[in-house]
Amino acid sequence: MSSISLAYLSNNLIYSALFVFTITFFLYAIETAWAVRGDDSASRQNVFDRSKTAKIARIATALMVLGFLLLLAAVIARGLSAHRVPWGNMYEFSITGALAFTGAYLAALQKYDLRWLGLPISIAVLLVLGTAITLLYRPSAPLVPALKSTWLVVHVSAAIISGGVFLLANSIAATYLILDRMESRGGRNAWAKRLPTLEVLDQLTYRLVAFVFPLWTFAVIAGAIWAESAWGRYWGWDPKETWAFITWVAYAAYLHARVTAGWKGKKAAWLCLFAGSTFLFNYVYVNVWGTGRHTYSGL
Amino acid sequence: MSDNRTELSGFGFFRYLWRQLTSMRTALILLLLLGIGAIPGSIFPQRTQNPMKVREYFINNPGIAEWMDRFKLFDVYGSPWFSAIYLLLFISLIGCVLPRSWEHFKAIGAKPPLTPKNLDRLEFYRVTNADKAEALNNAELWLKKHHFRIRHNPNSISAEKGYARESGNLLFHLSLIVVLIGIGMSSVFGARGEAIVNVGERFINTPTSYDNLSAGRFFKLEDMHSFSITLKDFKAEYDLATNAPIDYTLTASVSEDVEGPSVTRVVKVNRPLTFGSTRVYLQANGYSPLVTVTDKSGAIIFRGAVPFLPQDANLTSIGAIKIPDMNPQIGFIGSFIPTADRSASRGAFSSFPEALDPHLLISVFQGDIGMDNGVPQSVYRLDTSNMERIGLKELVIGESYSFNEVGTITFDGFTPWVNLQIVRDPGKGYALVGSVLAILGLLISLFTRRRRIWIKVGDVVEIAGLSKNNIEGLEKEIADLTTWLEER
Numbered sequence: 001m002s003s004i005s006l007a008y009l010s011n012n013l014i015y016s017a018l019f020v021f022t023i024t025f026f027l028y029a030i031e032t033a034w035a036v037r038g039d040d041s042a043s044r045q046n047v048f049d050r051s052k053t054a055k056i057a058r059i060a061t062a063l064m065v066l067g068f069l070l071l072l073a074a075v076i077a078r079g080l081s082a083h084r085v086p087w088g089n090m091y092e093f094s095i096t097g098a099l100a101f102t103g104a105y106l107a108a109l110q111k112y113d114l115r116w117l118g119l120p121i122s123i124a125v126l127l128v129l130g131t132a133i134t135l136l137y138r139p140s141a142p143l144v145p146a147l148k149s150t151w152l153v154v155h156v157s158a159a160i161i162s163g164g165v166f167l168l169a170n171s172i173a174a175t176y177l178i179l180d181r182m183e184s185r186g187g188r189n190a191w192a193k194r195l196p197t198l199e200v201l202d203q204l205t206y207r208l209v210a211f212v213f214p215l216w217t218f219a220v221i222a223g224a225i226w227a228e229s230a231w232g233r234y235w236g237w238d239p240k241e242t243w244a245f246i247t248w249v250a251y252a253a254y255l256h257a258r259v260t261a262g263w264k265g266k267k268a269a270w271l272c273l274f275a276g277s278t279f280l281f282n283y284v285y286v287n288v289w290g291t292g293r294h295t296y297s298g299l
Numbered sequence: 300m301s302d303n304r305t306e307l308s309g310f311g312f313f314r315y316l317w318r319q320l321t322s323m324r325t326a327l328i329l330l331l332l333l334g335i336g337a338i339p340g341s342i343f344p345q346r347t348q349n350p351m352k353v354r355e356y357f358i359n360n361p362g363i364a365e366w367m368d369r370f371k372l373f374d375v376y377g378s379p380w381f382s383a384i385y386l387l388l389f390i391s392l393i394g395c396v397l398p399r400s401w402e403h404f405k406a407i408g409a410k411p412p413l414t415p416k417n418l419d420r421l422e423f424y425r426v427t428n429a430d431k432a433e434a435l436n437n438a439e440l441w442l443k444k445h446h447f448r449i450r451h452n453p454n455s456i457s458a459e460k461g462y463a464r465e466s467g468n469l470l471f472h473l474s475l476i477v478v479l480i481g482i483g484m485s486s487v488f489g490a491r492g493e494a495i496v497n498v499g500e501r502f503i504n505t506p507t508s509y510d511n512l513s514a515g516r517f518f519k520l521e522d523m524h525s526f527s528i529t530l531k532d533f534k535a536e537y538d539l540a541t542n543a544p545i546d547y548t549l550t551a552s553v554s555e556d557v558e559g560p561s562v563t564r565v566v567k568v569n570r571p572l573t574f575g576s577t578r579v580y581l582q583a584n585g586y587s588p589l590v591t592v593t594d595k596s597g598a599i600i601f602r603g604a605v606p607f608l609p610q611d612a613n614l615t616s617i618g619a620i621k622i623p624d625m626n627p628q629i630g631f632i633g634s635f636i637p638t639a640d641r642s643a644s645r646g647a648f649s650s651f652p653e654a655l656d657p658h659l660l661i662s663v664f665q666g667d668i669g670m671d672n673g674v675p676q677s678v679y680r681l682d683t684s685n686m687e688r689i690g691l692k693e694l695v696i697g698e699s700y701s702f703n704e705v706g707t708i709t710f711d712g713f714t715p716w717v718n719l720q721i722v723r724d725p726g727k728g729y730a731l732v733g734s735v736l737a738i739l740g741l742l743i744s745l746f747t748r749r750r751r752i753w754i755k756v757g758d759v760v761e762i763a764g765l766s767k768n769n770i771e772g773l774e775k776e777i778a779d780l781t782t783w784l785e786e787r
């Protein structure tokens with residue numbers, strides 16, 4: 001297949017994924033609404049059929065997997081069309097980021113019961129993909145010479161996967177804070193009743209951060225190795241590098257606070273959100289408005 | 300009261316400071332400070348990265364910029380306050396990690412703690428009806444099989460596993476120290492410089508060959524590796540649709556010693572040349588027009604390649620050719636256009652970075668070049684304040700232009716130049732090894748579960764455990780152990 005038809009294929013796959021994620025979103029929304037109504041009415045009539053919402057949730061998850069596969073195919077087609085890894089500009093970072101985020105969620109779903117997160121996750125993925133294809137889209141093009149490196153592949157894939165998991169951890173930390181507020185004001189709303197306990201959320205956030213912290217460390221180091229071979233210095237305090245370092249420090253502080261200072265719950269969740277926001281800041285601000293040598297947004 | 304005061308005097312006070320500095324909380328605060336301290340450097344332009352932007356900032360915000368400069372906000376990463384933060388962190392890290400490593404080392408053979416009185420207060424407490432007489436022996440078999448450390452107490456066993464968590468943790472923190480040492484070595488023993496070299500010429504690694512060279516405090520000239528590089532060929536490949544560069548290839552003949560034998564090497568953007576701890580990087584490239592200048596008698600006054608500096612993505616380049624040996628002096632301001640195109644609004648411009656149809660636009664100036672007054676001048680610029688323009692011409696290759704009966708300039712052709720960046724960095728090996736060990740330490744530390752299990756035989760057989768950091772998995776282990784005891 002030619003480069004151009006592969007690029008078209010990639011775009012069409014993105015549109016299909018958007019379509020599938022939209023249905024996923026509606027299913028999760030219906031499931032959430034029914035489950036909440038079910039909880040309300042159950043006490044009164046006890047006739048609500050739980051198996052129905054469970055079934056919808058299963059279908060929604062299956063569609064999420066389908067969306068993930070379509071997105072994966074889109075990213076691969078994009079890479080093939082440009083004869084390189086598809087991480088050359090912000091459009092490509094975004095679609096790959098959405099892929100990593102969905103992947104992180106689906107992987108975590110294997111281990112933990114996170115179906116309640118399906119609704120916010122599908123909204124986030126829709127937003128990211130929608131922004132990517134409308135505002136950030138750039139035609140498929142080859143990379144500038146400095147980006148031609150195996151270390152780039154390693155560095156960016158590690159960074160994108162870390163980003164996906166960081167965002168997942170942050171979603172859970174944010175949920176923690178919302179629920180904590182609700183509970184301190186007299187109890188959970190109907191929709192929040194089926195969410196896990198605060199301790200579980202707190203633990204889960206820590207697990208996810210502890211799991212990706214080494215990967216993020218590795219991503220930063222792989223970036224340094226690449227910078228050494230491309231630019232003659234492994235560390236130059238370029239804005240992108242600086243913010244990667246800040247994110248690293250912030251998550252290290254989170255782990256420390258958690259493990260050694262015994263911070264739990266609210267304080268830890270805020271620290272986690274702060275750390276995650278440094279990651280987002282790096283992605284959005286430094287890519288779009290920043291100056292350094294890392295500004296490959298293509299905007 | 301008085302006791303306290305004496306303790307805080309002299310050595311006591313020092314010890315108090317040391318304890319504070321090496322405490323976990325101080326380290327955490329320093330770590331956060333380091334992160335926060337790095338922020339201004341990513342927001343304001345930095346001299347080391349973009350001196351032009353700094354100058355611009357001074358012009359746009361004169362009053363504030365001066366104040367900001369006092370706080371080194373344009374040199375954040377070399378500023379005393381930033382250095383102070385990381386030096387304190389470094390000391391804090393050493394002061395905390397070394398003693399802990401020693402403690403850990405001494406505890407290598409340590410036994411798990413005694414069995415607590417009330418097991419039912421611990422995690423995953425359960426009572427089993429396993430055979431009481433054999434319970435301890437059977438438990439020991441299971442625990443040994445799963446590599447627990449075991450301590451025999453009367454009527455009970457304490458077991459512990461996961462000491463590697465602390466080992467990994469210490470490895471991680473010690474490795475950070477190694478990384479910091481590497482960074483420090485890079486900055487005091489290292490040096491970096493740049494040189495623009497025309498294809499066809501030879502670069503010999505001595506300070507005079509550099510256009511600029513900055514070295515660390517303890518860098519010595521003897522440390523300079525005596526290699527030489529002769530540039531044979533340079534190829535740049537560009538995308539026909541976007542004009543973006545696709546690939547640069549430099550072919551060079553390289554010798555480790557100026558007199559020594561040479562080998563042919565290919566250098567690319569991500570593939571530098573390596574001479575010990577010195578590496579040579581291909582950083583930028585441009586064009587040097589080849590010109591011949593003759594006087595009115597036809598004698599050659601100047602002939603050679605003059606590097607011009609690229610101004611845009613299509614490599615429109617400008618430069619200066621200075622002829623101080625003519626009387627009055629002559630200077631040229633030139634514009635090299637690799638692929639000439641013309642439009643009504645822009646005049647002559649380049650439409651592609653490759654030299655497909657090179658033109659040389661030349662303005663001729665006569666007067667005082669100003670090279671004799673001792674003020675250093677850029678070789679790329681001509682100071683025309685004491686000069687008068689006497690001609691203007693657009694040349695193609697092979698064409699000559701006679702100006703004002705004074706002389707002639709001929710555009711003979713062009714040769715590419717490359718900007719070589721030469722970096723000596725003796726610390727990066729340490730930084731790399733430190734980083735790899737740090738990741739290893741992290742993995743060991745974060746994925747090792749430290750937990751204890753106790754089995755006690757009294758009226759019944761009791762089992763309970765304790766997991767550090769609440770990492771799951773202990774519940775299943777205790778369940779497995781219980782099943783094992785019951786099935787025996």
Ligand code: HEM
Pocket residue numbers: 210213248249252253255256259260321322323326327330388391392393395396464465468472475744745
């Ligand atoms: C000087 C100071 C430091 C001290 C005293 C210190 C001490 C500790 C201690 C006691 C732990 C807990 C280990 C455990 O219970 O498993 C820990 C974990 C950790 N430290 Fe530090 N540390 C220091 C500096 C740093 C620095 C500069 C970083 C870098 C960013 C860092 C990153 C970490 C990480 C990532 C963990 C892992 C947390 C975990 O085990 O879950 N530490 N540190």
